[in-house]
Each structure stands twice: as C-alpha cells, then as structure tokens.
Amino acid sequence: MKVLVAIKRxxxxxxxxxxxxxxxxxxxNNVKMTMNPFCEIAVEEAVRLKEAGHAEEIIVVxxxxxxxxxxxxxxxxxxxxxxxxxxxxSSPEPLVVAKLLRAVMVIEDPGIVLLGKQSIDTDNNQVAQxxxxxxxxxxxxxxxxxxxxxxxSPVSESNGQSNAVLVTxxxxxxxxxxxxxxxxxxxxxxxxxxxxxxxxxxxMKAKRKPLDVITPEELxxxxxxxxxxxxxxxxxxxxxxxxxxxxxxxxxKLKNEAKVI
Amino acid sequence: MGDKxxxxxxxxxxDNKSVSVDTLRTINAATEIMSENKQVEITVLVIxxxxxxxxxxxxxxxxxxxxxVVNSDVYQHLLAENVSALxxxxxxxxxxxxxSHILAPATTFGKNITPRVAALLDVGQLSDVIGIExxxxxxxxxxxxxxxxxxxxxxxxxxxxIRSAAFDAITTNDSVEPPHAFCIEMNRxxxxxxxxxxxxxxQQKVVSARPELPAASVVISGGRGLGSKEGFELxxxxxxxxxxxIGASRAAVDAGFVSNDLQVGQTGKIVAPDLYIAVGISGAIxxxxxxxxSKVIVAINSDPEAPIFQIADYGLVGDLFEIMPELIRSV
Numbered sequence: 001m002k003v004l005v006a007i008k009r010x011x012x013x014x015x016x017x018x019x020x021x022x023x024x025x026x027x028x029n030n031v032k033m034t035m036n037p038f039c040e041i042a043v044e045e046a047v048r049l050k051e052a053g054h055a056e057e058i059i060v061v062x063x064x065x066x067x068x069x070x071x072x073x074x075x076x077x078x079x080x081x082x083x084x085x086x087x088x089x090s091s092p093e094p095l096v097v098a099k100l101l102r103a104v105m106v107i108e109d110p111g112i113v114l115l116g117k118q119s120i121d122t123d124n125n126q127v128a129q130x131x132x133x134x135x136x137x138x139x140x141x142x143x144x145x146x147x148x149x150x151x152x153s154p155v156s157e158s159n160g161q162s163n164a165v166l167v168t169x170x171x172x173x174x175x176x177x178x179x180x181x182x183x184x185x186x187x188x189x190x191x192x193x194x195x196x197x198x199x200x201x202x203x204m205k206a207k208r209k210p211l212d213v214i215t216p217e218e219l220x221x222x223x224x225x226x227x228x229x230x231x232x233x234x235x236x237x238x239x240x241x242x243x244x245x246x247x248x249x250x251x252x253k254l255k256n257e258a259k260v261i
Numbered sequence: 262m263g264d265k266x267x268x269x270x271x272x273x274x275x276d277n278k279s280v281s282v283d284t285l286r287t288i289n290a291a292t293e294i295m296s297e298n299k300q301v302e303i304t305v306l307v308i309x310x311x312x313x314x315x316x317x318x319x320x321x322x323x324x325x326x327x328x329x330v331v332n333s334d335v336y337q338h339l340l341a342e343n344v345s346a347l348x349x350x351x352x353x354x355x356x357x358x359x360x361s362h363i364l365a366p367a368t369t370f371g372k373n374i375t376p377r378v379a380a381l382l383d384v385g386q387l388s389d390v391i392g393i394e395x396x397x398x399x400x401x402x403x404x405x406x407x408x409x410x411x412x413x414x415x416x417x418x419x420x421x422x423i424r425s426a427a428f429d430a431i432t433t434n435d436s437v438e439p440p441h442a443f444c445i446e447m448n449r450x451x452x453x454x455x456x457x458x459x460x461x462x463x464q465q466k467v468v469s470a471r472p473e474l475p476a477a478s479v480v481i482s483g484g485r486g487l488g489s490k491e492g493f494e495l496x497x498x499x500x501x502x503x504x505x506x507i508g509a510s511r512a513a514v515d516a517g518f519v520s521n522d523l524q525v526g527q528t529g530k531i532v533a534p535d536l537y538i539a540v541g542i543s544g545a546i547x548x549x550x551x552x553x554x555s556k557v558i559v560a561i562n563s564d565p566e567a568p569i570f571q572i573a574d575y576g577l578v579g580d581l582f583e584i585m586p587e588l589i590r591s592v
Contacts, residue, residue, distance in 0.1 A: 017404045026408055095385050123403055124388045129376035138459035139341055141373050171369045173522050174466040181458035190528050191521060226385030230411040238553055241574035247587040250577050258557045260536040261503060261592055
C-alpha cells in the first residue's frame with residue numbers, strides 16, 4: 001500500500017515567539033522554521049512501516065507557500081519517496097487542509113494517512129479528525145503504537161485478505177486500543193517513536209526525488225474562510241516572585257501569605 | 262449571523278457512573294453565551310450505556326433546560342465514528358432542534374470527536390476556548406499559550422472545545438428538582454448508528470486514589486531532577502500529605518518514572534490549580550503551557566538558573582532529596 005503523510009512548516013518550538021505590536025499575528029520574519037514535531041513523528045512512522053514491508057511508497061504532502069518545500073525535502077531525506085506541495089499563499093484553516101488532503105487521497109489512494117495530532121503554532125488538533133470525517137474513514141487519534149494486521153476475513157466474498165491496523169491511543173487516564181479497517185487516518189502522539197536524523201548522503205539524494213507542485217484550483221478545492229482572526233495578544237505576564245531560603249520559610253509563606261495549604 | 266435562534270448543545274463526558282468535572286466546566290462556559298443579556302438555552306446530550314446516574318446529576322443543574330439521553334451498548338466505548346454521526350443526527354433530525362452552538366470539553370474525548378462533528382456539518386472548529394466574548398467571538402491560546410487570539414466564527418453552527426482550566430465547574434444542586442429539566446429517552450432511534458470500519462479492542466486505565474489532575478486544587482509535579490522512579494515517590498508522598506494530584510514533566514514520563522497520562526504541558530494536560538509545586542522541573546515552554554495559569558506556583562530545583570523560577574511565586578534552590586523529606590514532614 002501507499003502511505004500518505006501530511007506535514008506542516010512551523011516556527012521552531014524552542015523559539016520564544018514575539019506577538020506583533022499591531023495585533024495582526026506573530027512575527028515570522030527571520031525566525032527559525034522547522035517541521036512540526038508531531039509531523040516528524042508521522043514521517044518516521046511511515047518510514048518504519050516501509051522498512052517493515054507494510055508500505056511500498058511514502059508520499060509526503062504539505063500545504064502552504066513555496067518555503068514549505070524545505071520541509072518536504074527534509075521528509076524526503078528522512079525516507080519519503082516523493083513530495084506534493086499544495087501551493088497557497090498562507091496556511092488555510094484545518095477544514096480546508098482536510099479537503100485538500102481528501103483530494104490528494106482520491107488521486108493517490110493511500111492505505112494509511114499519517115498526520116501529527118496538532119501543529120504547535122495554531123494548536124488546533126483538528127485536521128486528522130476532519131479528514132476522517134469527510135472521507136468517511138475510521139480515525140486513530142493520538143497514536144502511541146501502530147500495528148498493521150492482515151487476517152482472514154470472516155466475509156467469504158472477499159478473497160481472504162483484509163487489512164486492518166491496531167492503534168493504541170493516548171487517552172485521559174490511560175491507553176485505549178482500537179482496530180481500524182484500511183484505509184485509515186492516524187494522528188501521532190509524541191510517544192509513537194523517536195524520529196531519526198537525516199544523513200548527509202540522504203539529504204543529497206533527496207534533492208533528486210520528485211516534488212510536484214499543485215494548486216487548490218487544480219485539486220478542485222475552494223479555499224473558504226470560516227473564521228477571522230480579530231487580533232493576537234500577548235498573554236498576561238507572570239512575574240517572578242520571591243526566593244525563600246528554607247523549607248520552614250516556604251511552608252510559613254504558603255500558610256500565611258498565599259493561604260493555599 | 263442572520264436571525265437564527267440561539268441554542269447550545271453540550272456533549273457530556275462521563276464514565277456511565279458520574280459526569281466528568283470537565284463537562285461541568287463546559288456547561289459553565291455555555292452559560293456565558295449570552296444573547297441580549299439573556300443566557301442562551303442549554304441542552305446536554307448524554308450518550309452512553311446504563312448511565313442513569315449521570316443523567317440524574319445533570320438534571321440538577323439549574324442552568325440546563327433539557328437533557329437528551331441516548332442509551333445503547335452500541336455507544337459503550339464512544340468510538341468517534343458513530344458518536345460523531347449520532348451527534349450530527351441529533352443536531353439535524355431530532356425534534357426540530359436547531360443548535361447554534363455545540364460545545365464539548367477539550368479532553369481527549371472531546372478532541373477526538375468534536376472536529377469530526379464539525380467537518381460533518383461542514384463548519385470550522387474553535388479549539389481550547391478560554392473565553393467567550395459574544396455568541397460568535399471567542400479567545401483561545403496559540404503557540405503553547407505564548408499568544409492569545411480573538412477569533413470570530415462566521416459559521417452557522419459554532420463548534421467549540423472548552424479548556425477546563427479556564428472555567429469553574431457549575432454546581433449541581435441535589436435539593437432542587439428543576440421543574441424545567443426533562444429527559445427525552447432516545448432509546449428508539451430509527452436505527453442505531455454502527456461504527457463502520459472501527460472497533461474497540463481494549464482499554465488500560467490507571468487506577469489511582471488521588472484526585473484527577475484537571476479537578477485537583479493542589480498539584481505536585483516532578484521532573485527529571487528526581488532521578489528515578491524511587492525519587493518520584495517523594496512527589497507522591499507530598500501529594501498524599503496535601504491531598505493533591507500528581508503530575509509530571511515530559512522528561513519524567515520519558516524516563517519511565519510515571520505513566521504518561523500524568524504529563525502536564527502543551528501535549529499533555531492543562532491544569533490551573535490553586536497551588537502547583539514543581540519539583541526538579543526546569544520549566545521548558547511546553548511544560549509552562551500546561552500550568553502557568555495556576556494561582557500560586559512553587560518551584561523547587563537545584564539549579565538557580567532554571568527558567569521555572571522566572572514564573573514561580575516562591576522559589577527554593579537546593580538538593581531535592583534534602584528539601585522534600587523536610588517539606589513532607591512540615592506540611
């Protein structure tokens with residue numbers, strides 16, 4: 001089967017962001033950008049599926065301006081086979097991203113679609129679920145383990161082989177395992193794997209791998225706007241308090257000053 | 262907006278025995294959706310199997326005007342595939358209800374199901390809402406809480422998940438039977454929606470006598486500085502002494518000190534207790550996103566340069582293994 005991986009270019013998670021003074025957004029000029037950490041995990045999982053013989057081809061896709069080709073090349077260096085860049089001036093809302101990915105699914109017919117559970121800029125945690133909804137496919141969100149299973153189908157009319165995937169999900173209070181028939185949409189949690197680093201030879205090889213550019217119009221998807229950002233603000237600043245010198249002083253302050261114990 | 266009638270549907274999270282605190286906080290958020298200074302009518306949807314006690318407690322919330330109950334073993338494990346289809350069915354088909362707002366708690370349950378509902382309705386979603394300004398304007402955090410955004414939704418139906426830490430739980434009043442609360446048993450839906458292509462296999466829940474992280478008024482969190490599983494027991498002892506919940510940094514989880522459902526941070530749980538004690542936690546951006554709205558923050562760390570001290574109300578520098586036993590003795 002093919003595996004499709006969706007990735008996003010975001011501000012590096014270790015950068016201290018600056019809110020623009022006019023409230024229009026966050027400063028991105030001359031700021032270090034990177035592949036969203038959850039997306040890196042999705043790419044790594046796809047490469048492992050290929051190494052385990054479950055996937056023949058890995059297609060990586062990103063939605064955004066030309067600069068996201070840098071992250072697509074990174075994914076190719078990590079082991080993806082080819083890339084699709086959906087060219088659009090800025091990153092659209094999750095529902096539109098989901099519709100663009102659905103259009104790519106129609107063309108490529110992947111068995112598994114892997115996405116990060118959320119991007120660390122907009123913190124939405126929506127695209128995978130929305131894609132599963134509009135393609136009417138099962139979803140395995142917040143995955144910390146993915147196991148492809150092949151089994152005898154109880155329905156005799158199919159020729160004995162049906163493919164499914166077991167997904168262990170991180171839920172509040174523990175773990176849950178669900179079984180999904182393919183094609184399935186899976187979103188990755190941090191504990192799914194430890195992404196590898198791209199070696200220099202692989203980075204050089206990635207330059208020659210195919211990268212197609214396509215527009216939303218060519219995919220037949222209208223870029224609509226469901227929400228408007230009115231303004232972006234800095235959160236209320238928390239200021240450092242006092243340093244105490246002993247446990248007894250700490251306990252005294254918590255009891256008498258803060259009155260929390 | 263047009264002149265659409267406003268009505269809110271809250272999706273209840275529960276374990277078939279009691280309603281979750283996150284749901285009570287979500288109902289409280291729903292009361293802030295005001296039209297002409299009047300609270301917009303709230304209906305709570307309870308999907309489950311033998312969940313009478315859940316319904317009973319929700320009926321005692323005076324802000325709630327209707328409770329809809331769907332009771333079937335088909336929904337025992339709340340799989341996203343059929344639960345989201347059911348919610349859409351309730352919104353579109355059921356007794357002419359026409360909801361302008363659909364709210365769910367921003368827990369793993371809500372995050373899993375709600376975007377699927379939004380997409381089936383062909384609308385966007387507002388995730389992790391921390392403030393409601395008007396029926397179509399909300400505030401939500403972005404960049405791990407390092408920025409806040411005011412967003413206006415132009416959708417006919419506003420689908421939102423509500424961040425628990427930003428709202429107090431609404432009170433249930435057992436002594437008053439609100440006359441306006443009634444239940445509609447939807448036991449006889451035309452046919453129950455089966456989850457296509459997905460099935461529940463198993464669940465491994467961590468059983469603990471301590472309070473739940475999101476609901477606790479005191480949280481003690483441990484990090485890499487505790488060095489080992491045994492070192493982490495100091496955190497547990499202090500939590501037990503203070504009747505608090507335990508949390509952890511990602512480093513402590515990855516090192517295997519505790520199970521990962523205790524992780525506090527952007528990718529774990531978001532908490533805002535009255536007292537948060539961070540033990541051996543440096544204070545990475547991702548961790549701060551999960552706790553920086555706590556009322557009082559205490560940091561105990563051997564490194565005086567640790568970033569956690571920049572947001573702590575009270576900081577104590579020193580050897581954890583000397584400080585913690587003394588602290589446990591003296592509280």
